[in-house]
Amino acid sequence: MRGVLFALLLVGLLAAVPLWAKTYDLYLLSLAAANVIAAVGLALLTGFTGQLSIGNAGFLAIGAYGAALIVKHLGVEFWVAIPLAGLLSGLTGFLLLIPALRLTAIYLAIATLAFGTAVSEALPRWASVTGGYQGMRVPPARFLGLNVQNDVAMFYLALAVTVVMVLLARNLIRSRVGRAFIAIRDKPAAAQACGVSLTRYKALAFFLSALFTGIAGGLYAHVVGYISPSEFGLGKSINLFVMIALGGMASLPGPVLGAVFLTYLPHWLSGIRGLQDVLYGAALIGIVVFMPYGAWGFVRKWTAPDKVARLPRPVRAAAEFVLGRTR
Amino acid sequence: MLACEGVNAFYGPIHALKDVTFAVERGTIVAVLGANGAGKTTLMNTISGLVRPRSGAIHLDGRRIDRLAPERIVRLGVTQVPEGRQLFPDLTVAENLRMGAYLRRGAAVRQDLAAVLERFPALKDRTRQLAGTLSGGEQQMLAIGRALMARPRLLLLDEPSLGLSPILVRQLFRTLGELGREGISMVLAEQNAYLSLEVAQMGIVLETGRVALQGPSPELRQTDRVRQLYLGVRSGDVSPQGGGAPGGKGT
Numbered sequence: 200m201r202g203v204l205f206a207l208l209l210v211g212l213l214a215a216v217p218l219w220a221k222t223y224d225l226y227l228l229s230l231a232a233a234n235v236i237a238a239v240g241l242a243l244l245t246g247f248t249g250q251l252s253i254g255n256a257g258f259l260a261i262g263a264y265g266a267a268l269i270v271k272h273l274g275v276e277f278w279v280a281i282p283l284a285g286l287l288s289g290l291t292g293f294l295l296l297i298p299a300l301r302l303t304a305i306y307l308a309i310a311t312l313a314f315g316t317a318v319s320e321a322l323p324r325w326a327s328v329t330g331g332y333q334g335m336r337v338p339p340a341r342f343l344g345l346n347v348q349n350d351v352a353m354f355y356l357a358l359a360v361t362v363v364m365v366l367l368a369r370n371l372i373r374s375r376v377g378r379a380f381i382a383i384r385d386k387p388a389a390a391q392a393c394g395v396s397l398t399r400y401k402a403l404a405f406f407l408s409a410l411f412t413g414i415a416g417g418l419y420a421h422v423v424g425y426i427s428p429s430e431f432g433l434g435k436s437i438n439l440f441v442m443i444a445l446g447g448m449a450s451l452p453g454p455v456l457g458a459v460f461l462t463y464l465p466h467w468l469s470g471i472r473g474l475q476d477v478l479y480g481a482a483l484i485g486i487v488v489f490m491p492y493g494a495w496g497f498v499r500k501w502t503a504p505d506k507v508a509r510l511p512r513p514v515r516a517a518a519e520f521v522l523g524r525t526r
Numbered sequence: 527m528l529a530c531e532g533v534n535a536f537y538g539p540i541h542a543l544k545d546v547t548f549a550v551e552r553g554t555i556v557a558v559l560g561a562n563g564a565g566k567t568t569l570m571n572t573i574s575g576l577v578r579p580r581s582g583a584i585h586l587d588g589r590r591i592d593r594l595a596p597e598r599i600v601r602l603g604v605t606q607v608p609e610g611r612q613l614f615p616d617l618t619v620a621e622n623l624r625m626g627a628y629l630r631r632g633a634a635v636r637q638d639l640a641a642v643l644e645r646f647p648a649l650k651d652r653t654r655q656l657a658g659t660l661s662g663g664e665q666q667m668l669a670i671g672r673a674l675m676a677r678p679r680l681l682l683l684d685e686p687s688l689g690l691s692p693i694l695v696r697q698l699f700r701t702l703g704e705l706g707r708e709g710i711s712m713v714l715a716e717q718n719a720y721l722s723l724e725v726a727q728m729g730i731v732l733e734t735g736r737v738a739l740q741g742p743s744p745e746l747r748q749t750d751r752v753r754q755l756y757l758g759v760r761s762g763d764v765s766p767q768g769g770g771a772p773g774g775k776g777t
Contacts, residue, residue: 375628382614383627388576389612394600394629394676449616 213358217351225354226422231462232357233419236364238454240411240443245440246428246448247372248404249384249513250299251308253436254315258409260322261288262416264329267337267426277340277347277356281417288413292405299401305517315436322428334427337420353422360418364411369451371407380404384511412439441479444486447493449511454496487518512522527711528573528604528680529550533582535572537599542568543579544735550680550713550728555706557722557743558715559756560732566715567609570684571640573713574606575599578586586680601629603679607686615658619649621669622657622668626675635675642671645701663694670701681712682707687721699725719756723747 215226237259244250266284269275275283298310323332340347340356347353371377379400382390391397420426438461446457468474490497491510510518535543542565550556560566571577573584575596584592584606591599605626614622623642627635643650646667652660657668666686673681683702687695699721706712706725716722723729723743730740731752739751746752 208656375624378614378621378625378630379618385614385616386612386714388606389614390625391596391674392574392600392606392608392612393575393625394597395625396595398595 204291206229210358210362214355215356222350222388223330225350226461227466229350229354229357229422230419231459232361233415233422234439234458234462235361235415235455236412236418237412237415237439238446238458239345239365239368239451240408240415241439242443242448242451242454243371243380243411244404244408245514246443246450246454246511247377247384248380248401248405249511250401251304251431251513251517252295252311252408252421253308253440254295254311254313254318255408255412255439256293256431256433257315257318258288258412259419259435259439260318260428261291261409262413263420263426263431264322264335264416266417267327267335267420270338270340271335274341277342279423280340281360281414284417285410285414289406289410292407292409293402295405295409296398298401299405300398303516304513305520307513309518312436315431315433319428319432322431329428332428334425334429337424337426339424340421348419357418357422360414364414365451365455368411372451376400376403384513437479441483443493444510444514445482445494447495447497447499448514450493450495450499453493453495484522487515487522491515527587528713529585530569530573531583533569533572533579533584535568535577535579537577538569542735543572544733544762545582545738547582547736548730548737548740550711553706553709553711554728555702555712555726556724557719557729558713558732559717559719559722559729560715561717561755562571563734564732566732566734567684568735569604570606570609570682570713570715573599575681576602576606585603597629600676603677604679604682605673605676605682606682607669607673609684610688611665613657613660613665613668613672615656617657618654619657619660619668620653622672623675626672627677629676638675638677642674645674662689663691663697666690666694666698669702670698674705678710681710683712683714683716685715685717687716687718695721719752723752727761 213450216228237255241252241255244252265287266280269280269283295311295314299307302310322329329335342356347356372380379390379395382393382395383397383400387397442457442461443454445452445460446455463477486493487510492500531547533543533546534541546569548556558566558569568577572579575591575594579592583590585602586602587597591602614625617625620639623639624635627638643653648664649667649671652664657665660668670686686698690698695718702714703725714726716720722745725741728741729743729746731738739746739749747757
């Protein structure tokens, strides 16, 4: 209940931001909104279902290009284009079910990495549609017959989409579907013994993750107004993973916090080139070793110690594999 | 109600079950005895569909189930309490119980939840606690409670006494006896041969994947092999003492 009040207060505050903020602040916040949705999408898959993905930038790209092309060629409204882009991405999510039914932990991560790389390599080569390496301009979003040209309007659209998606995710993880996800993550055999179909729920997890990330991509395309293949490479996938790991991936506030933080980080660090990647690496190792609960879990450890969700076991396994140690 | 006929199963290259044939009559408990690595867990996982047998057939009430997905087998009324309990540590006690009734919905689930909490009062005050924070005995109760939430006709119990204190083990077997009298059939894989043959009507002894012996429990208890290997009684001794310490198993 306190959480709900706090969330309402936060959304209210955010809605008031355009009263005083500069255009650039609104742009950054809209960017953060897109990242929040993408991070929540990845958290559903990796944090709640335990399916490690470092290829989600592929879904982001499909959503972004999907939305841009849909608006460009069909001229439909924002609220039609965004769900369509999400659906397009969601359907490609089923592709990853093929490796996901056979692989776990780091091995699944490698398969998803291959998917992400394939998408970011295919985009520039399909230049007739995507504009190649130069990328493409995204037509302005249309909303209720008007072109959304200014940052205030775009900010409100982004805020609305984010609130809807986060609420969706919240209800989802509190439903029986969410319990099935957590069950599959923690004890796949026991989940089956309870009658949970691994195939069906892994498919659902990949679909939903891709759907969320695709919608985030569509939003991103509209916020930035220009997209190119280089933005959706491996770096972006790792960026998304760091968001959820930093914030606490087995929670909802975690990915939200992580996404906002990592959206602003480059702007605080601008001027010091290369430092960002070093920080990412250090942060990841630090989290696995010292803070397996993420930032939100760290907070929860003090406020609700009996409800702390750890780094999911498949992710720990992968981390231990990479770091070459067991703890 | 359950019939395994000539079941062969493999774990990778290891031939874990060799021509296993046995049956469970409705309303009876069958104890499966055997040392570590004898194939008890594989047998359980094969019946519940987690392991697919390479040959042979498993029938439930005349219906072949050995090619079905695990969740389909659960739907038919076969529920497994896996070895090591396998609770969902990050879900609460109540959520764990609800997971057991995953394939069912509606008011009946709530009634069953209340009934399980009635049967295991220790869980009642802890419904909102995360399962990972329960004690070993409470976790075992929760594991059985979770299985009961599926309203099973056949319960597969894999080493339920593992890691429990002798008092809790006695309590556990009392509960299993009660469930048996309420008409739930069971396959009970156990190292505690003494107590499981007491609660079960039938027993089978697995040795390196093969059924070495089977028969009614009272008869099985009299055979020299079972007495020596599983009850820790030397031939010549008269009465088995105490709680059947598993010390004498294996050779």
